[in-house]
Amino acid sequence: IDPQQRILLQLTWEAIEDAGISPDTIAGDHVGVYVGASALDYANESLFDPNVATGHFMTGNTLSIISNRLSYIFDLKGPSFTVDTACSSSLVALHEAYRALNSGRIDCAIVAGVNVLASPFPFVGFAQATMLSPDGQCKAFDAGGNGYVRSEGGVALVIKRKDAPRWKGQRSHADIVAVDVNSDGRTVGMSLPSDVEQANLLDRVYKAHGIDPNQLAFVEAHGTGT
Numbered sequence: 505i506d507p508q509q510r511i512l513l514q515l516t517w518e519a520i521e522d523a524g525i526s527p528d529t530i531a532g533d534h535v536g537v538y539v540g541a542s543a544l545d546y547a548n549e550s551l552f553d554p555n556v557a558t559g560h561f562m563t564g565n566t567l568s569i570i571s572n573r574l575s576y577i578f579d580l581k582g583p584s585f586t587v588d589t590a591c592s593s594s595l596v597a598l599h600e601a602y603r604a605l606n607s608g609r610i611d612c613a614i615v616a617g618v619n620v621l622a623s624p625f626p627f628v629g630f631a632q633a634t635m636l637s638p639d640g641q642c643k644a645f646d647a648g649g650n651g652y653v654r655s656e657g658g659v660a661l662v663i664k665r666k667d668a669p670r671w672k673g674q675r676s677h678a679d680i681v682a683v684d685v686n687s688d689g690r691t692v693g694m695s696l697p698s699d700v701e702q703a704n705l706l707d708r709v710y711k712a713h714g715i716d717p718n719q720l721a722f723v724e725a726h727g728t729g730t
Contacts, residue, residue, distance in 0.1 A: 506547060507546060508543070509564060512573070512660060513574065516614055525674060530580065537582065537616075541619065547561075547565035571616075572584050582604075591728075598663075616660040616661070636654070644726075653727055663680065683709075686704070686705045688701040689701065697728065
């Protein structure tokens, strides 16, 4: 079974505990599960050995089961799917959960992301495409930027609508003010961003929600600055 599934099971349990929720109180509820993931390194490394093709392998090594494993184990009955939009997978998963909550489709969602680098193959491919930083450092927004650095990890969040019923002992760390997504369309290269379109997205979010960019505390970007 892909270790990404085990990692998310552990992180989701910890997130539920951190939210002050007992897992048995949400079992059977219409809780959505939205996971961002795109790597299948563990499965790809195993395809050369036919002996690993067991029933557990088949359900343990697909992107769809990464999210549905959580719904299965915790007995959650809401929408459950994995989003693969490469580097932005987790944020797009959060966007989908936010929209579902705001529409009233669900009251609560588990949002998660996971990435495990278990194969050298993508490293070789991205190096051949001259995407990786040869010195192993990201230099976003820097004239000396020479590539990005691949990383791995996982995260799980429990999010609810503000007007949804609260559980006894429930606690909250932050509010999500706004989310949105777009595509840069046709750029100078499939993997290259458009600063104009990304600026347009931010501008749309700020104006739609009356946010003054000068009041932002910080801006977080990934290794390429997008």
